[in-house]
Structure formats: C-alpha cells, structure tokens
Amino acid sequence: MNSIVANRHDILVLFDVTQGNPNGDPDAGNMPRIEPNSNRGIVSDVCLKRKIRNYIELLNPERSTDPDQGYSILVKQGAVLNNEIDKGIKEATEGMREADKTKKAEAAMHWLCREFYDIRTFGAVLSTGDDVMKGSAYGQVRGPVQFTFGQSFHPIAPLEITVTRCAVTKEEDATKERTMGHKHIVPYALYAAKCYISPPFAKRTGFSTRDLDLFFEALSEMFTHDRSAARGEMVVRGIYDFEHVGSQHPNNAAQNEREARLGCYHAHKLFEGIQVSLEDGKSFPESFDDYRVVSTWTEENLPKGVVLHERHELPCKTMKFKF
Structure with missing residues (x-):
C-alpha cells in the first residue's frame, strides 16, 4: 500500500572516508571542508542531497501504478531549472482562466511535486521564472526531508598531495617532460549527519511511503556509485532511524496518529543514545576499526512510542528498487 508518510523520523547517519576528499571547499582551493574552531571536517547538506539525487537518477525507478508518483530529478547536471518549471506550469494550468493566478500556482506546485522526486522530498524554490x-505562497516548497551538515568526530589533518602527469594540455608545453598537479585528501575520518522527516510537509508535497523506501535505499547506497579518484573509499557505516509510532492504546487511534505525526520524544536525546568513541589506547582514528559505536537503546529503555530501525543492518535483498 502506498500512502503519504504519516510518521516522524529522526535519523542519524554515520559515514567515513579513507584517503579521499568527501566535500571540497571551492573557497579554499577544493581542500576538504573544515570547521576552523575545532578542525573537524564538515560535509554540507547540499553534498549529501546531491548523492541521493544522483542515485535516484541512476536507478531511474519505473513510474508507480499510482499516477502521482514520478521520479524525475529537477536539480541535476546541466538542467535549466526555469525551463522545467515553466513546462510544469504550462502542463498544469492549461485551460485554466487567466484570472485564477493563485489556483494556477497551486496546480503548478502539485504538478511539479508529482513529477519530480527531489521536489517532493527536499523541496525547491519555484518562483525563479x-x-x-x-509572490505566491506556492512559489517555495518546503520538503519533508532535511539534512544537517555532517561533521567528523575528531579533528582532521588534510594532506596536499603533488601528482605528476606525462601528458600536457597546451601545444606550447609539449617540450616539458611532465607537469604537476595537486590533490587534497583526508587520511581517515568518521562523520555524522542528521536527517529529519516531517509528516506535515510530506502531506503538502505528496511524499509517500514508497518514496520513503526509496530514500532509505538511496541513503544506504549513496556512495556505491559515486566512486572517483577523490572519493574512492567512502562508506555508510550506520543509519539509525528513530520512527515515532505513538504511545497510546490502539483504541485511541486519533491521539496515536497525532503523536506519530508530531513525535513522541526529543530527537537530540534519541541521538545521544548512539555513542561513538575511540577504542582504548587510541588517540586518533586511522580506520573504522579504531572506533566503538554502541547503541544504548534497547526495547526496554527506548522511549514509549519510538521504534529504532538500524537500517545499515538490512541485507541487500530487502531493497525494493533495483536497476
């Protein structure tokens, strides 16, 4: 059954990098992003959303039997956003009266959310063309899925590596034996990012349970098809999904649904139950094996109305969408 997501989700994502650059900073010569006060590495929310979009575009799921489920991606390499938005407005408002500007804007927003997975997931600014x-309330769509910046658990020490090549770019450099270049890498770092899924905004954009399943698959596989010389070894190490299901007796269905939609416990306190520390005797991490990741939550002490899904433990055969 495919329905609108009705339960709040608070998600902690752990991922690491080995000998790579997880998110270059264009303001610093593409060096790995770093927080200057603590020297911890950071990865932007935009970077993580890019991985999700790329996976969905690569996967190219078949359109659901539900006509309200399109899986195109709006924000992608080479896209002209206004062209796609204007096309949606034309398709959605054909035959509508000229004076019904508000109704046209609403119809266009719903059409774009239906057709583009990333709009109904992350939201978008649609008032650019x-x-x-x-000036319409429908010109900005706030998506139900929102990421925070990722941050490493310990300070990072980015390295600048000089590389050489035997070929040249310009004719006038043909006599040179070789030319030089540079790469920036992080030897090793483990990062954490948080993600929140809001049912009230899911209702507005039409974000469904099928969309949610696809999102979790993309989240677990977001680095699998993103390999490059700069990101050869990036791995998702943990996906801790705290789903709010309501704490009331089944007879009190209305209150249970309300709690599931709004949440039964503070997200930051749920995240504090996932404890990450270095193994004894280690002063800095060199690999994931140097970390101890422990969930202190059990069925007995987990707050009432909250269920923890450790989605990184799910085998590949449970995935519902395949290439």
Whole structure:
C-alpha cells in the first residue's frame, strides 16, 4: 500500500572516508571542508542531497501504478531549472482562466511535486521564472526531508598531495617532460549527519511511503556509485532511524496518529543514545576499526512510542528498487 508518510523520523547517519576528499571547499582551493574552531571536517547538506539525487537518477525507478508518483530529478547536471518549471506550469494550468493566478500556482506546485522526486522530498524554490509563481505562497516548497551538515568526530589533518602527469594540455608545453598537479585528501575520518522527516510537509508535497523506501535505499547506497579518484573509499557505516509510532492504546487511534505525526520524544536525546568513541589506547582514528559505536537503546529503555530501525543492518535483498 502506498500512502503519504504519516510518521516522524529522526535519523542519524554515520559515514567515513579513507584517503579521499568527501566535500571540497571551492573557497579554499577544493581542500576538504573544515570547521576552523575545532578542525573537524564538515560535509554540507547540499553534498549529501546531491548523492541521493544522483542515485535516484541512476536507478531511474519505473513510474508507480499510482499516477502521482514520478521520479524525475529537477536539480541535476546541466538542467535549466526555469525551463522545467515553466513546462510544469504550462502542463498544469492549461485551460485554466487567466484570472485564477493563485489556483494556477497551486496546480503548478502539485504538478511539479508529482513529477519530480527531489521536489517532493527536499523541496525547491519555484518562483525563479514565470510570473504565476512569483509572490505566491506556492512559489517555495518546503520538503519533508532535511539534512544537517555532517561533521567528523575528531579533528582532521588534510594532506596536499603533488601528482605528476606525462601528458600536457597546451601545444606550447609539449617540450616539458611532465607537469604537476595537486590533490587534497583526508587520511581517515568518521562523520555524522542528521536527517529529519516531517509528516506535515510530506502531506503538502505528496511524499509517500514508497518514496520513503526509496530514500532509505538511496541513503544506504549513496556512495556505491559515486566512486572517483577523490572519493574512492567512502562508506555508510550506520543509519539509525528513530520512527515515532505513538504511545497510546490502539483504541485511541486519533491521539496515536497525532503523536506519530508530531513525535513522541526529543530527537537530540534519541541521538545521544548512539555513542561513538575511540577504542582504548587510541588517540586518533586511522580506520573504522579504531572506533566503538554502541547503541544504548534497547526495547526496554527506548522511549514509549519510538521504534529504532538500524537500517545499515538490512541485507541487500530487502531493497525494493533495483536497476
């Protein structure tokens, strides 16, 4: 059954990098992003969303039997956003009266959310082109899925590596024996990012349970098809999904649904139950084996109305979407 997501999810994601650059900073010569006060590495929320979008585009799921489930990606390499938005406005408002600007904007927003997976998941600014959307409450879509920046657990020490090549780019450099270049890498770091899924916003964009299943698959596989010389070894190490299901007796269905939608416990306290520390005798990490990751939550002490899904433990055969 495919329905609108009705339960709040608070998600902690652990991922690491070995000899790579997880997220280069264009303001610092593409060096790995770093927080200057603590020297901890950071990865932007935009970077993580990019991995999800790329996976969905590569997977290219078949359109659901539900006509309200399209899986195109709006924000992708080479896309002209206004062209896609204007196309959506034209498709959605054909035959509508000229004076119904608000209704046109609403119809266009719903059409775009239906067709583009990343709009109904992450939201988008739709008021960048056609006048129909400008100044409208429907011109900005707030998506139900939102990431924080990822941050490493310990300070990182980025390295600048000089590399050489035997070929040259320009004719005038043909007499040179070789040319030089540079790479920036992090020897090793373990990062944590948080993700929140809000049912009230899912209702507005049409984010469904099928979309949610696809999101979790993309989250667990987001580095699998993103390999490059800079990101050869990036691995998702943990996905701790705290789902709010309600704490009331089944007879009190209305209150149970309300609690599941709004949440039964503070997210930051749930995340504090996932404890990450270095193994005894280690002063800095060199690999994931140097870390101890422990979930202190059990069925007995987990707050009432909350269920913990350790989605990194799910075998591949449980995935519902395949290439």
